[in-house]
Amino acid sequence: MKRRKFLATGSVWGATSVIAKGAEDLKPKKLVPGATTSPMVISTWDFGVRANKKAIEVLATGGTALDAVQQGVMVVESDPTVTSVGYGGLPNAAGVVELDASIMDGSDLECGAVAGLSGFENPISVARKVMEETPHVLIVGSGARQFALSKGFQERDLLTEQSRKAWQAWRANQKEKRQIDDHDTIGMVAVDQRGQMAAACTTSGLAWKIPGRVGDSPLVGHGLYCDSDVGGAAATGIGEEIVKVCGSYQVVEYMRQGVHPQDAVKRVLQRVLDRQPDKPDRWVGFVALRRDGEVGYASTNTGFQVAVADLASSRLIVAASLR
Ligand code: ASP
Numbered sequence: 001m002k003r004r005k006f007l008a009t010g011s012v013w014g015a016t017s018v019i020a021k022g023a024e025d026l027k028p029k030k031l032v033p034g035a036t037t038s039p040m041v042i043s044t045w046d047f048g049v050r051a052n053k054k055a056i057e058v059l060a061t062g063g064t065a066l067d068a069v070q071q072g073v074m075v076v077e078s079d080p081t082v083t084s085v086g087y088g089g090l091p092n093a094a095g096v097v098e099l100d101a102s103i104m105d106g107s108d109l110e111c112g113a114v115a116g117l118s119g120f121e122n123p124i125s126v127a128r129k130v131m132e133e134t135p136h137v138l139i140v141g142s143g144a145r146q147f148a149l150s151k152g153f154q155e156r157d158l159l160t161e162q163s164r165k166a167w168q169a170w171r172a173n174q175k176e177k178r179q180i181d182d183h184d185t186i187g188m189v190a191v192d193q194r195g196q197m198a199a200a201c202t203t204s205g206l207a208w209k210i211p212g213r214v215g216d217s218p219l220v221g222h223g224l225y226c227d228s229d230v231g232g233a234a235a236t237g238i239g240e241e242i243v244k245v246c247g248s249y250q251v252v253e254y255m256r257q258g259v260h261p262q263d264a265v266k267r268v269l270q271r272v273l274d275r276q277p278d279k280p281d282r283w284v285g286f287v288a289l290r291r292d293g294e295v296g297y298a299s300t301n302t303g304f305q306v307a308v309a310d311l312a313s314s315r316l317i318v319a320a321s322l323r
Pocket of ligand 1: 183216235236238240
């Protein structure tokens with residue numbers, strides 16, 4: 001995570017009720033044909049505001065949550081100024097941009113992902129093809145590249161002048177070799193008018209990572225999880241820590257048990273902290289959206305920003321941290 005200036009101050013705990021609803025309230029509901037829900041989207045970081053705008057455009061015209069999260073995160077993937085996602089993302093130690101992405105349809109738990117994919121600006125769209133046009137869930141590396149080509153995706157150089165220079169500077173400075181503080185993911189969860197939900201997660205991972213390193217983002221249950229009967233969650237931060245606690249799955253499972261999304265996020269973060277007290281820089285954050293529109297968001301360390309939008313409003317919130 002890059003150090004970011006707070007745009008505002010405030011405590012999530014203060015702003016959001018952490019009262020657990022009874023599990024009875026979360027029993028799977030049959031969707032009534034024609035019934036409508038108020039569409040809503042939550043995503044990670046300040047670039048989430050732009051992603052949410054696109055997602056809300058999709059949702060406002062009756063689009064699906066799946067289309068909304070895909071098109072929303074694509075805005076960030078295609079933005080060369082974002083150095084931790086898609087085009088313009090910082091490369092691995094060998095100077096190659098390797099992208100990880102996953103998408104999940106909460107209506108039927110279908111999901112798709114790619115990992116270590118080089119040369120394609122929108123890995124989330126390749127992940128969706130994996131979900132919809134193969135019997136598989138995750139395709140990696142050269143196989144993912146071949147798959148993307150076979151589906152007609154155009155290859156492009158993902159390094160920008162800025163990211164190439166940053167890599168050259170890092171390589172020239174051996175003492176920075178172990179630095180992994182440059183990373184962030186766009187994770188998004190949405191609910192559409194029909195009450196269906198979806199999540200997407202996409203990143204270039206940790207800057208200067210060992211080639212082939214895969215984080216949490218393309219791993220369903222870790223970087224994201226979504227079940228329209230309950231809600232969805234997405235993660236950002238050090239993937240190695242998120243994977244150890246099956247982070248996003250665990251947030252959703254707490255919600256399934258009736259725990260409020262805010263408390264669900266807090267419980268999983270606390271587990272991360274309890275198991276790594278001697279690693280204060282191992283940063284993790286989650287966003288969560290319950291199917292009724294209740295949200296949760298927090299991080300282990302300070303500096304996490306969360307974007308929340310519905311048809312009427314868009315907010316960027318500074319999330320509370322546990323330490
Ligand atoms: N979770 C991402 C990874 O470990 C990085 C991040 O979100 O900061 O690849």
